[in-house]
Amino acid sequence: MKQETTLDVIEKKEKKDFADALICFMKLIRVRQWSKNIFVFSGMLFPSQIIGFSQVVKLIIAFLLFCGISSSVYIINDIIDLKKDMLHPVKRFRPLASGKIKVKFALLIFYIICPGTILLSFFLNKYFGIVICVYLLMNLSYSLKLKDFVFIDLLIISFGFVLRTLSGIILVHGKNSFWFLLSIAFLSLYLGMNKRKKELLTLEEDSQNHRKNLGEYSIGLINEIIPMLTACTVISYSFHTLYEVKVKYTIFTIPIVVYGIFRYQYLTDKAGYGESPELVLLKDRPIVLALLVWGAIYMSAKLLPYGLF
Structure with missing residues (x-):
C-alpha cells in the first residue's frame, strides 16, 4: 500500500482548511436564508404586460x-448579538459566536x-x-434597538417581506396588489410568531437573557395570536x-x-422547524409540491388573458 508523503498530507490539510473556511463564510452571510428573497419573483405575478x-x-x-443586502444585515446583527449568541444552544455555533x-x-x-449592493441597486x-x-x-434599526420592543420586531420583519415583493412589482412595472401584499404581511407575521414560540421553548428560562423582548412574549399569548394571523392570511x-x-x-x-399553512404548523409542532422557516422550503416535499401546484395554477391564470393558454 502506497504511503502518504508529507506533501500529500499538507495538500489534504489545505483542502480541508479551505473547505472549512468556505463553509464558515457561507454561514456568516447566511446563504441558507437567501430562500426568503424569492419573494422578489412575486413581481412576475403582477405584470402590466407579458x-x-x-x-x-x-x-x-x-x-x-x-x-447581498440581507447578508450585510446578518453580519452586523451577529456582531451586535455576539455575546448573546454565545449563550444560545444553537446560535453559539455560528462563525462569530464560535x-x-x-x-x-x-x-x-x-x-x-x-x-457595492447599494450602488448596483x-x-x-x-x-x-x-x-x-x-x-x-x-x-x-432593528438590530440596534427596535428588536427589543415587543411586536415591533415582528412588524419590521413582516415589512421586509412586503418590500421584497414590492421591489419585484416595481421592476416589472406591474400593478400593485393591496390584498396580496397584505396576505404576505400576515403570512410573515404568522411565521415570525411561530419562530418566537420555538425560541421560547428552546431557551426556556434563559430566553430573556438572549433576546430582551422574549420575556414579554409567552406561549399562551402566541397560541392566541397564531389562529388570528392564520385567518387574516387566508381571508386577505x-x-x-x-x-x-x-x-x-x-x-x-x-x-x-x-394546506400550506396547516402543514407548516404541523412541522413546527412535530419536526421543530419553527425557528428556521427557510428549512421548510428546502426540506419538506409536500410544501414544495404545494408551492409548485400553486404556482402552476396561478401563472396559468395570469397568462390566460394574453391568449397563451
Missing part, C-alpha cells in the same frame, strides 16, 4: 442584490458587500435602490383572488394556501 427576457434578468439581479471568524474579517466583508432601478436603502436602514389572500385576479379559477389556490 414579461420579457430583460425583466426576468432584472428580477434575478434583484434577487442577488437582496441576498470564534471561527474574527469580527474584523466580518466587518471587512460588510464594507465590501453593503456599499441604483444602477438597476432608482426606485429599487430606494427600497434597498429602506430595507437596510430598517433592519439596522381570498380577497386577492376574488377581486384582484381576472381569471376566477384562482380561487382553487385557496385550499392550497390553507
Whole structure:
C-alpha cells in the first residue's frame, strides 16, 4: 500500500482548511436564508404586460442584490448579538459566536458587500435602490434597538417581506396588489410568531437573557395570536383572488394556501422547524409540491388573458 508523503498530507490539510473556511463564510452571510428573497419573483405575478427576457434578468439581479443586502444585515446583527449568541444552544455555533471568524474579517466583508449592493441597486432601478436603502436602514434599526420592543420586531420583519415583493412589482412595472401584499404581511407575521414560540421553548428560562423582548412574549399569548394571523392570511389572500385576479379559477389556490399553512404548523409542532422557516422550503416535499401546484395554477391564470393558454 502506497504511503502518504508529507506533501500529500499538507495538500489534504489545505483542502480541508479551505473547505472549512468556505463553509464558515457561507454561514456568516447566511446563504441558507437567501430562500426568503424569492419573494422578489412575486413581481412576475403582477405584470402590466407579458414579461420579457430583460425583466426576468432584472428580477434575478434583484434577487442577488437582496441576498447581498440581507447578508450585510446578518453580519452586523451577529456582531451586535455576539455575546448573546454565545449563550444560545444553537446560535453559539455560528462563525462569530464560535470564534471561527474574527469580527474584523466580518466587518471587512460588510464594507465590501453593503456599499457595492447599494450602488448596483441604483444602477438597476432608482426606485429599487430606494427600497434597498429602506430595507437596510430598517433592519439596522432593528438590530440596534427596535428588536427589543415587543411586536415591533415582528412588524419590521413582516415589512421586509412586503418590500421584497414590492421591489419585484416595481421592476416589472406591474400593478400593485393591496390584498396580496397584505396576505404576505400576515403570512410573515404568522411565521415570525411561530419562530418566537420555538425560541421560547428552546431557551426556556434563559430566553430573556438572549433576546430582551422574549420575556414579554409567552406561549399562551402566541397560541392566541397564531389562529388570528392564520385567518387574516387566508381571508386577505381570498380577497386577492376574488377581486384582484381576472381569471376566477384562482380561487382553487385557496385550499392550497390553507394546506400550506396547516402543514407548516404541523412541522413546527412535530419536526421543530419553527425557528428556521427557510428549512421548510428546502426540506419538506409536500410544501414544495404545494408551492409548485400553486404556482402552476396561478401563472396559468395570469397568462390566460394574453391568449397563451
